[in-house]
Amino acid sequence: MSVSIRSEETTYPNIFMPRPAEIVHARQDTAMEKHFTLKMMDGEPMIFEPGQMLEVSVFGFGEIPIGFASSPTRTQSFDIVVRKVGRVSGAVTALERGQTLYVRGPLGHGFPMDKLRGQDILVVAGGIGLCPTRSLILYILDRRSEFKNFSLFFGVKSPQEQLFLDDLALWRKSTDVKFYETVDRPDDKWKGNVGVITTLFRKTQIDPGTRVIICGPPIMYKFVIAELDGIGVSRNNIYVDLERRMKCGIGKCGHCQINDEYVCLDGPVFCFKDIEHLEEAFR
Amino acid sequence: MNTKSYFLEETAFDSFVEGMMKATALYAPIAKKHCFVFAPISSPKEVRLDYDVTILPPKKVIFPVHQDLVSFGPGGGASAIRPEPRILFGVHFYDIKAIDMLDLLFRENNKDWNYLAQRENTTIVGSNIQRVSKRAFWGTVGKGVKPHGHDAFITKLPKGYVLEVLTAKGERLLSYGKFESATDAQVTEARKVNEDAMDKCPEKLTHGSHEIAAKVRAAFKSKLWEEFSRTCFSCGTCNIVCPTCYCFDVQDCWNLDQVSGRRTRTWDGCLLEDFAKVSLGAGATENFRDARSQRYRHRLMRKATYLNDKLGGPACVGCGRCSAQCVPDIADPVRIIESIMEG
Secondary structure (H helix, E strand, C coil), X not given: CCCCCCCCCCCCCCCCCCEEEEEEEEEECCCCEEEEEEEECCCCCCCCCCCCEEEEEECCCEEEEEECCCCCCCCCCEEEEEECCCHHHHHHHCCCCCCEEEEEEEECECCCHHHHCXXXXXXXXXXXXXXXXXXXXXXXXXXXXXXCCEEEEEEECCHHHCCXXXXXXXXXXXXXXXXXXXXXXXXXXXXXXXXXXXXXXXXXXXXXXXXXXXXXXXXHHHHHHHHHHHHCCCHHHEEEEXXXXXXXXXXXXXXXXXXXXXXXXXXXXXXXXXXXXXCCCCX | CCCEEEEEEHHHHHHHHHHHHHHCEEEEEEEECCEEEEEEXXXXXXXXXXXXXXXXXXXXXXXXXXXXXXXXXCCEEEECCCCCCEEEEEECHHHHHXXXXXXXXXXXXXXXXXXXXXXXXXXXXXXXXXXXXXXXXXXXXXXXXXXXXXXXXXXXXXXXXXXXXXXXXXXXXXXXXXXXXXXXXXXXXXXXXXXXXXXXXXXXXXXXXXXXXXXXXXXXXXXXXXXXXXXXXXXXXXXXXXXXXCCEEEEEEECCCCCCEEEEEEECCCCCCCCXXXXXXXXXXXXXCCCHHHHHHHHXXXXXXXXXXXXXXXXXXXXXXXXXXXXXXXXXXXXXXXXHHHC
């Protein structure tokens, strides 16, 4: 029998320690965005809520906050979409199938599913705002009977910026979702709606009792909310998924603060009513 | 445990410091040119309990400027939490209050053992304020919040020191020096020394924390922020010298071998221009606090209002470091708060 001569060490849990995830699928969706399907390598499944997020990293380059782009109803793997904008996202998007990404999460608060079930739902997604909202969209489609009317507005600057082309093709034909799309700047092939995302409100009737989820570039929110005010949607029923510089993801580092709220901890999904009074929340 | 007080003769002080040094790494205030800093001690003669204020707060002993969180190599990552037993000696009460706040903030919601492990391994010994710094206002800020995270407190009397022992960690200090039980007269004298110090600050707030918090929050859209911040350099000095600031950035650094490295956190400051800036792609960016005045306001809101409910008072302890070290001299919380209260 061997006797340990090492003194007993206390091991402290390290909240910054990421877990390895294998890239089981990688596809360049647009010129800037790459779509990854990941599987945890340590055998522990990734259990998350739609709208929650991860810190995604490549050692030697750093971490970035990324929302889940798939639904937790699909348990074998999960998706993220990364736009190449800088050093870390450049290193992430250079990876291919079979390589390893490191992730910490799930982090933050996602969409309030209890308040969305049994209701009419409208998702308004601008650009890569479709990535985190896809976690909710797929969830609703997978559990369609739990929700009433489901509408989806999706807007991008140009047709080349459309993501999830396979999904879009399905949604256009689907009777489970009323799907409306628009582009700001059409090309020769584009036959759909032209204009900013708010022009889609003229295409359909939104019931004032609808629960509305908004995610898009910072400038988009106030225009969509103005439309919803016009329809008479209660600000209690509007949920916004916000972007900020969520460096640590655990409510410590301070970068993502809106006044006294930490987006990474209290959000990234907020009820609009809860934060509309915060001066730093919207432009 | 009940507080117990002990007396140390003036002549026995150096051997007490030596005893602590031999037992564990000892950090204490020392002179650096015309200022003071907390630093590891190599001789008892270096210790300057008569300091007024240190350049950086003693939080750096627990929450260092640069700290490795995770180390990495080709095989993956490994935790870098490796606390070292330390004694942090000679901390003024306002800096103890600040450490109490950090303890709470790193513990709440998600426990950050990168901070808490070193905190658990640190014995904190407070000391009375023998000299008052030029911009101090600790006598009038957050008066309802008392320091509580220290293990012992030492007070200088004319002929020696009274050491008040507050925890088991503090009790261990007794074995390092020749202590005797303090007399009632000595305990009373020490208490009076600390009480008398409270009136000696050159700067004073004239209103209570609740009143200040409400009025400062209500002044969010005031023109004052723009006026005050007109000469701000956005240098972040006010953040870096603040004992209650704890914002940080996380960056990966390669080792020289270029195959291994560290994920490291470094103090950051909300006054710095790119603190809240994100990239949107294709060269576009969004800075959520673009204007200098917004960043300037955020710091003061954070000190005077945002954290008050959690902390039981303001996230400012009145050390005066930001006031003294701001080059254009616009960071002084007393001046900002007093103008809002008068307005």
